[in-house]
Amino acid sequence: MxxxxxxxxxxxxxxxxxxxxxxxxxxxxxxxxxxxxxxxxxxxxxxxxxxxxxxxxxxxxxxxxxxxxxxxxxxxxxxxxxxxxxxxxxxxxxxxxxxxxxxxxxxxxxxxxxxxxxxxxxxxxxxxxxxxxxxxxxxxxxxxxxxxxDRAPRQGGQAVVMPPPLAAWAATLELSQLPEEVAQAARQYLLRWHDLAPQVRHEMGVRIATQTASFVSPAAPAGVPPHAYLSAVLAERRRREEARLARRSGAANAAPAHPSMQPGPYTRPAPYAPPPPPPAAPAPQEPRATPGGFAPPQ
Structure with missing residues (x-):
């Protein structure tokens, strides 16, 4: 078991x-x-x-x-x-x-x-x-x-999925106080959830969810089961970590393409570029006959 x-x-x-x-x-x-x-x-x-x-x-x-x-x-x-x-x-x-x-x-x-x-x-x-x-x-x-x-086979590659009804609530969570060891306990519980006996599954889920809720706010909506609550918390935590890493990676790769774009009080002016040639004059049009036999003014 x-x-x-x-x-x-x-x-x-x-x-x-x-x-x-x-x-x-x-x-x-x-x-x-x-x-x-x-x-x-x-x-x-x-x-x-x-x-x-x-x-x-x-x-x-x-x-x-x-x-x-x-x-x-x-x-x-x-x-x-x-x-x-x-x-x-x-x-x-x-x-x-x-x-x-x-x-x-x-x-x-x-x-x-x-x-x-x-x-x-x-x-x-x-x-x-x-x-x-x-x-x-x-x-x-x-x-x-x-x-x-201690040598149970680990089930790698399984991601905790956000329950869709809890996505809006999870976006408002304060997760900065959640310890890593508590999050790890919740993650391992979710990975083993299907292998647990129903009574053990419920008792352990309540215990870990209660421990997690002491570090997370606001409280979950009424009637949310422990595994759904833990899934929402961990999925939101992972989403924020991925977004934070993406911002750091984007800031590191956003280097200026030209020295003239470097910030500072003394910015070297951009090299001179000749103005574009003026547009070509329109071709002369053939005179049109008017009712009085007079061509229109040129």
Missing amino acids: SEVVTGDAVVVEVRVAQMPSRALAIVIDMAVQITALVVAYLAIGAFAVVSDPAMAAAVMILLVVLVLVGYPVIFESLSRGRSLGKLALGLRVVSDDGSPERFRQALFRGLAGLVEFWMLSGAPALIASLVSQRGKRLGDVFAGTIVIS
């Missing part, structure tokens, strides 16, 4: 990650954790030769907790929802509302993962992912998160 996720500090065009990708990311993370545990065990074993065995056992327990729980929590908190496995496969953990994953959510996922994968061999995670419409494991359900893919 495709979604457009917008967060407080990030705007991402995403798809809900497919189960094979999530499973492979988990395998990569578990391989990293097992390797770290083996290295820690060898190091603690060498350390135990010259130290108290009880202290070595306590240190080993602490390292096991840090590796199994601290690894996903620290990585996902510092890298905005990415562990090494997710980073390799282009996945990310975000909140259900699209905002970046918080430390509390990463801690819930890490503790749940200790039970789901290490104690129960991943069976609860597999069952929950199959039952959940959005492929959530128990850790995601408890933490209010979802695993998404």
Whole structure:
């Protein structure tokens, strides 16, 4: 299922990650954790030769907790929802509302993962992912998160079209305060509009349109749906940018054709040009006979 996720500090065009990708990311993370545990065990074993065995056992327990729980929590908190496995496969953990994953959510996922994968061999995670419409494991359900893919195919070449009934209203908009990240979120929502589920489409459209309306005036006419409102705003914004670029390009290309046309108080006069020759005299006309036998005066 495709979604457009917008967060407080990030705007991402995403798809809900497919189960094979999530499973492979988990395998990569578990391989990293097992390797770290083996290295820690060898190091603690060498350390135990010259130290108290009880202290070595306590240190080993602490390292096991840090590796199994601290690894996903620290990585996902510092890298905005990415562990090494997710980073390799282009996945990310975000909140259900699209905002970046918080430390509390990463801690819930890490503790749940200790039970789901290490104690129960991943069976609860597999069952929950199959039952959940959005492929959530128990850790995601408890933490209010979802695993998404950052590598969704982009649909290039699609332009946002101005709805004709809103063209006159859009021409009066004040758009100078609209942030680029908000406009980008609206653009990605419109590009993914046909791929979204109806409920997600409506809720996300209302949220992005409300955020956009806080920077744009005047308000939209009554009864305008969110996607039409966003289309009008973005189409008008693009039209003004194109007109501004066209004016700049025209001003740069409008150079004077002759030095005498250069502006300034001392303008060189144009070179002398002889006046055009006078028009040729009309050919003499033949005298016309008059009723009295007299020709008309020459």
